[in-house]
Amino acid sequence: MSQTVDRALSILPLLAQGPADLGQVAMRLGVHKSTALRLLRTLHEHGLVYRQEDQRYRLGARLFALAQEAVENLDVREIAHSHLVALNEQCGHTVHLAVYEENEVLYIDKVESRYPVRMYSRIGKPVAITVAAVAKLLLADLAEPERRAIAERLDYPMYTSRSLPNAGAFLKELAVVREQGWATDLGGHEESINCIGAPIRGADGRVVAAMSVSAPNVVVTAEELLTLLPLVRRTADTISREYSGTTPTKKA
Amino acid sequence: MSQTVDRALSILPLLAQGPADLGQVAMRLGVHKSTALRLLRTLHEHGLVYRQEDQRYRLGARLFALAQEAVENLDVREIAHSHLVALNEQCGHTVHLAVYEENEVLYIDKVESRYPVRMYSRIGKPVAITVAAVAKLLLADLAEPERRAIAERLDYPMYTSRSLPNAGAFLKELAVVREQGWATDLGGHEESINCIGAPIRGADGRVVAAMSVSAPNVVVTAEELLTLLPLVRRTADTISREYSGTTPTKKA
DNA sequence: CGTGATCGTTGCATTCTCCGCAACGGCCAT
DNA sequence: ATGGCCGTTGCGGAGAATGCAACGATCACG
Structure with missing residues (x-):
């Protein structure tokens, strides 16, 4: 229903398979690199993705914390x-x-x-x-x-x-x-x-x-x-x- | 950085505290009900939120699965x-x-x-x-x-x-x-x-x-x-x- | 040591998308 | 039966997100 959010959320299962760099994310989403960057940044601010030292992105800590709180x-x-x-x-x-x-x-x-x-x-x-x-x-x-x-x-x-x-x-x-x-x-x-x-x-x-x-x-x-x-x-x-x-x- | 995504993601920690209905989500986000509805729908499609029988929303199953995959x-x-x-x-x-x-x-x-x-x-x-x-x-x-x-x-x-x-x-x-x-x-x-x-x-x-x-x-x-x-x-x-x-x- | 390529990043103009409004309809309680 | 509450929908305007192109840093290779 909401394109932007839809794209952003599509990144999560993608990263669940393993870390990926900006180019890969952009390609697999079918959007421009700059777009992917901005989406990743927003996800990052919320702690859902984490940027490791080699600059690649992977799922972040808050995801665990959320799942944790929810289940409890x-x-x-x-x-x-x-x-x-x-x-x-x-x-x-x-x-x-x-x-x-x-x-x-x-x-x-x-x-x-x-x-x-x-x-x-x-x-x-x-x-x-x-x-x-x-x-x-x-x-x-x-x-x-x-x-x-x-x-x-x-x-x-x-x-x-x-x-x-x-x-x-x-x-x-x-x-x-x-x-x-x-x-x-x-x-x-x-x-x-x-x-x-x-x-x-x-x-x-x-x-x-x-x-x-x-x-x-x-x-x-x-x-x-x-x-x-x-x-x-x-x-x-x-x-x-x-x-x-x-x-x-x-x-x- | 991305307003829409930002709002959508803000819903997650909110729901982590416990189930909430549409009105509550809209109020705590400071947006119109219709906006909250669309955001929730998108989250729902991705399985991140779940709508229980009393129509209230809570965090969904895919969140666990994601955290799971990520940690593994x-x-x-x-x-x-x-x-x-x-x-x-x-x-x-x-x-x-x-x-x-x-x-x-x-x-x-x-x-x-x-x-x-x-x-x-x-x-x-x-x-x-x-x-x-x-x-x-x-x-x-x-x-x-x-x-x-x-x-x-x-x-x-x-x-x-x-x-x-x-x-x-x-x-x-x-x-x-x-x-x-x-x-x-x-x-x-x-x-x-x-x-x-x-x-x-x-x-x-x-x-x-x-x-x-x-x-x-x-x-x-x-x-x-x-x-x-x-x-x-x-x-x-x-x-x-x-x-x-x-x-x-x-x-x- | 220099040079080219690759990748992440930024500013900008355009356009598309998301937003709030208002009205509708179902449900429950009174 | 009726009033209020809550979720839902269509619509136009406005603002936000998009893609482009250029920049800059980092790295590999000659």
Whole structure:
């Protein structure tokens, strides 16, 4: 809608791939060097881009600070956190909290496993949307037309032989998840890692977030992990109740 | 420099404090509602802001993804990471990696302690710049005038009784750090937590990053922690060598 | 040591884009 | 039913952003 801003913001994903100099930015934006310079300067003033010693630009520190502040101010996260820690202390495994937002599912909190073998993930990182337990939970709750639309728009990379291969299989899985109120990912993302997850619901019953417990095969088998299901669901329900109970506008 | 972009970007820190509706954004920007709307729309298209169900705006998912990608593409971080993990496996404590950028010091990597008592910190979070060991290391290497300028611009919050109280004490401490080539924070940020840190240098000898090991009193005393100093310095030097050796432009 | 090329930077005139206004329409509360 | 609030849209004018061309610094190469 706003050309100038549009161009300026297009620089960010460009720099996310790696540092670039003025000429490269101008070229990839399709604008004159002087224009690119002025845009970069404005971004720089706001701390979103940083100029390193070789004069090339890369993303700046304030970007992290912003993402940081934002994630810490999410209501669900704030409420859920202590419960996730408690769950981690009981079972010892990695606990994740995720939300859905505009075709992406992303982790907004994480409590690390106490076992030496840990899975790789990071807060803010987009989730493998076609296989992760939390993704299934979040998508399963969308209205049918939207769910279908998204399912058909997605790619279905075969991370492992047990990854869901296409929109049909995915929608079928979502129907199951929707019905039973919990979800699993048994080696669908990484062969040796299993997850079980449960939804967190708002006052109106809609799913606002999802949580999961993940553990590698070498620590517990899938069957053993499944015995934790009642505990996980109970935790999720506790968080749901607390979340529903809070007044809409809390502390400023 | 660019008014439109400037206004648009000013919205981000505003939303970082919490969700806001159109009217609030317009008012706090000092522009007409229609203007704010168009700016927000553009930000929305780029995924930087998200419109939640109550129509209020908050920061969006892509912001996290960007910060994420950016931090993962930092050369130092990539090189250092495996060494930090190795160090953590040897000593068991929390290991941090930090860089300086435009008046801020921020963590860009972290390996969690294997002990149950952990200190709170998060990648991307700005560091307590007047007390942290890594901050001292990074600032100590700046040219004298800049160092002095920054020192006098800073606030000196007294986190504990051992926090550095003012610019004079801070500069004195920096001189010591600069001389000895390593730094400590003994209870200056949190009473019960000690850190020791060492600098990572580029080919030209300038400090490009700093790393530290942190542990609470209840796990090891400050004296015991200091026995790890040779190990920490050796790790930092190893990373420095590897970093200096790399060709300036690696993998596109 | 000199010379050419490359890249970032600046001032300026033109034009396009963004801005504020005012009116519309939906929603909620009264 | 009705009034107020908030988000949204079309429009003309004004101001801002754009591209151009020239400058200057830095670096590589002869």
